[in-house]
Amino acid sequence: MKALLVLCFFLPPQDRDHPAAALQRPSASSAAFNRLAHRAEEARQANRTNDAIVLYQRALQVKPEWKEGWWYLGSLYYREDRYPDCRDAFGHLTSLGQNGGPAWSMLGLCEFETKEYDRALAHLRQGVKLGLSGAPQIDEVARYHLALLLTRYEAYEKSLDVLIDLARDGKDSPAMIEAAGVAALRKPLLPVEVPAQEREITYLAGRAVWDAGARRADQAHEDFEALLSKYPNASGVHFLYGSFLLQEDPDKAITELQKEIEISPSHVPARVQLAVEYLRRGEPAKGISYATEAARRVPDSYVAHSVLGRLLVETGELQPGIQELERAENLAPESPQPRIALASAYAKAGRKEDAARERREFLRLKTLYKAPGEQ
């Protein structure tokens, strides 16, 4: 995955601050800077990496605000696996007000390599949010690493959202598929941390999820059959298959999700999925036990409380439903979904001002929610 990025040594057009432009500004040291900058560029283009690094360092001593210099210096460090230096270079670049997506993404990628995962996640999110359309190769690598970190921080659905976008963009590769498998099987690990004996099931699960995400339904069916025939009693497998079937065969999906709970009695996502399905089918009473149990097992899951609240409202239990939805909202005040359900519940309870407020909040949060990997 890194090889893809190493080939991509260019500065996105919007971020360019060419030395020639810098030279036009009067400066006592401009002649020295000009010479160093040109020599650095020549060395970089001739693949004399070590020379280029030294020359960029010297040019930046003369002109520390030279953004393009920091970009290339950081990129060269990245190529040389000098990740702490790379991190510092891109950190310097962003501190100069280089606020484009590529700079933040590169900073996040370096921090990923230095295992500063909290910062890497924040900066990769920032980079992807700002947009990488002018830098397609950074875009792919950044989104891949963002997905890895989301998985590691147990944001499996968000990770899969990112990976499914990559699948739809046709970015097939074993690394991507492995990443999809780790997220799909809900393991808070990086792919390299997956134990050897779990590699096969991870890959098979990833393959199925990847093909489903890429809308290759027939292929995905075959993948799931292969996965289920080899690992019929593995935790998470029936949940995945059940989730996949919800669009095409909802009845069979329910059976699969129930099977998952038999195999993994503590599986909360399967319960939530069943509860949502019964809500969707207009049979809310059947979903309540699943949602209640999900909320009991994971009391801080806003999703479980939100679904339980919606089910209760649908069965006429308006006040208990509102309580559950308010709890969901408190657990995830930045999530739009509990708001919309709460708006409807308040309206039914005659609390029209509260309903109007929640609708406004929903619309505000929904706009913020669009960024990939965002809460």
Add this chain to the structure above:
Amino acid sequence: MKSILHAAVVIFLALVQATFADSAKVVTCRQCHRRESGQFEESGMTNALVLAGQAEIPDSGLTFRQGPFFYNIERRGNQRWYAVRDGKNTISEPIDWAFGLGVAGQTYVFRHNSAWYEGRVSYYREINGLDLTVGARLEVPGSLEEAVGRRLSVRASIECFDCHATGALRDGALHTESLTPGVQCQRCHADADTHLAGFQQSNKPKTLPRRLSQLTTEELSDFCGQCHRTWSQIASDGPQNINNVRFQPYRLTNSKCYDSIDRRIRCTACHNPHSDVVHSVGFYDSRCLACHSGHTGNEEGAKLCKVASQKCVSCHMPKIRISDAHNAFTDHWIRVVKPGDLYPI
């Protein structure tokens, strides 16, 4: 007084029993609910779905071309066929169902490769011909197979038939073989079958269907919104553009005058669900004036219109034209529309 009332109830029940005694226990809604049933049979909702062979569209001459793809819908015997060809090959399927009233347009659903498909072209009454189905991608398809239309997932099929037919679902599964086309009594009155069974079997308790008139304004909005789309559905999933004018509960909820507990703004305050929609703009004046009138105390927010006291909806609920649908839809987002205002989404 109590004994008189008791006697009246006994006589009524005897009459009901006598009514059903000669009908070999075939009981229908119409036997008791004559007025509602009679009006409803004439309404558009009963024709929300028809067998394609019964669709009131021309038998021939329905063609459309997009890029290399040529579409044709024609009658062959009792059946209508949907065909698309690219000059070399043809895909042709008998149409099973025609969705829509035929007032604005009609979309066709058929089996292809063991799945339900929505035709890429639909019939529009305004042009008396075919055009792309609303929502179809405008780009020329990449293959003949793509040109056929949109493959419907099982979930999407369920949603389509559940709104356009009655009894399409049993235990959550789609049963097109036993559905009744169009929206019939049981589609809205969920307990109607049990209610009828009570009259067919005298030993069965006479259950009463849920009284939908007791729903609050918000509950009714959600109820109608099952098919006409709720505020939540559109706010979550869109469309967030002019095409959402077709989803009345969403638009109405956005209105400044929408009040989730005021019965004067509920769907049925203006529309009788048992009869066809009234197109005369003057018909709705009394509904607007129920709030916007000095005679009702002129409560806060219910301002009097300075411009007119008639044909309120002609200004405050403008018709919005959707060219793709070859139709204009009444915008249920009730508002003061000023010249140059953008369509609020």
